[in-house]
Amino acid sequence: GDSVTQMEGPVTLSEEAFLTINCTYTATGYPSLFWYVQYPGEGLQLLLKATKADDKGSNKGFEATYRKETTSFHLEKGSVQVSDSAVYFCALSGYQAGTALIFGKGTTLSVSS
Amino acid sequence: KAGVTQTPRYLIKTRGQQVTLSCSPISGHRSVSWYQQTPGQGLQFLFEYFSETQRNKGNFPGRFSGRQFSNSRSEMNVSTLELGDSALYLCASSLGVGQGGGPVDEQFFGPGTRLTVL
Numbered sequence: 003g004d005s006v007t008q009m010e011g012p013v014t015l016s017e018e019a020f021l022t023i024n025c026t027y028t029a030t031g032y033p034s035l036f037w038y039v040q041y042p043g044e045g046l047q048l049l050l051k052a053t054k055a056d057d058k059g060s061n062k063g064f065e066a067t068y069r070k071e072t073t074s075f076h077l078e079k080g081s082v083q084v085s086d087s088a089v090y091f092c093a094l095s096g097y098q099a100g101t102a103l104i105f106g107k108g109t110t111l112s113v114s115s
Numbered sequence: 116k117a118g119v120t121q122t123p124r125y126l127i128k129t130r131g132q133q134v135t136l137s138c139s140p141i142s143g144h145r146s147v148s149w150y151q152q153t154p155g156q157g158l159q160f161l162f163e164y165f166s167e168t169q170r171n172k173g174n175f176p177g178r179f180s181g182r183q184f185s186n187s188r189s190e191m192n193v194s195t196l197e198l199g200d201s202a203l204y205l206c207a208s209s210l211g212v213g214q215g216g217g218p219v220d221e222q223f224f225g226p227g228t229r230l231t232v233l
Contacts, residue, residue, distance in 0.1 A: 047224070101165075
């Protein structure tokens with residue numbers, strides 16, 4: 003079935019460092035891909051999305067490109083801030099799961115000043 | 116525009132009891148989905164309701180049930196609680212444009228209900 007694999011955390015970075023969180027997926031057809039962020043004690047917030055191959059989603063300095071050939075949707079940010087500390091989830095929505103989002107396990111990011 | 120609200124935010128129950136959680140979607144949204152979040156299993160889809168009908172269901176036992184009212188508010192119920200049901204239960208709402216079998220539109224999540232089963 004459809005699945006999402008993302009890198010294990012935690013990821014610990016200093017402020018202004020470059021961030022990459024890897025995400026790969028397995029799905030039939032052309033799923034939509036998402037990155038969600040969860041701050042402590044809160045629900046999930048959509049960070050960015052891409053609905054077709056080669057689309058680049060971007061928001062708040064974060065970017066991710068939908069790569070069909072490598073079935074990947076890696077999250078990147080050029081310069082992280084302490085306020086970016088959170089748990090990041092890669093997710094997909096595909097034909098097999100219908101209206102359900104399939105999530106990766108989540109990656110905890112901790113940024114120190 | 117008000118976001119998705121969930122009540123209560125915290126619940127403590129004992130094994131064997133039942134519990135009802137409530138979710139109020141964003142105004143105008145007709146689809147409500149429920150997810151369970153645990154440290155071990157991560158985020159797992161429970162079910163989705165659209166226009167008062169269950170449109171999609173995850174792989175959970177029948178102890179987990181839900182319903183949706185005509186105003187799109189939704190409730191989920193867990194009967195005969197087990198220790199393993201301790202989790203954060205998240206509700207998400209969307210316009211519901213994406214039909215079963217295709218990519219969905221954006222889902223907006225509530226803050227969740229933290230259920231602890233003792």
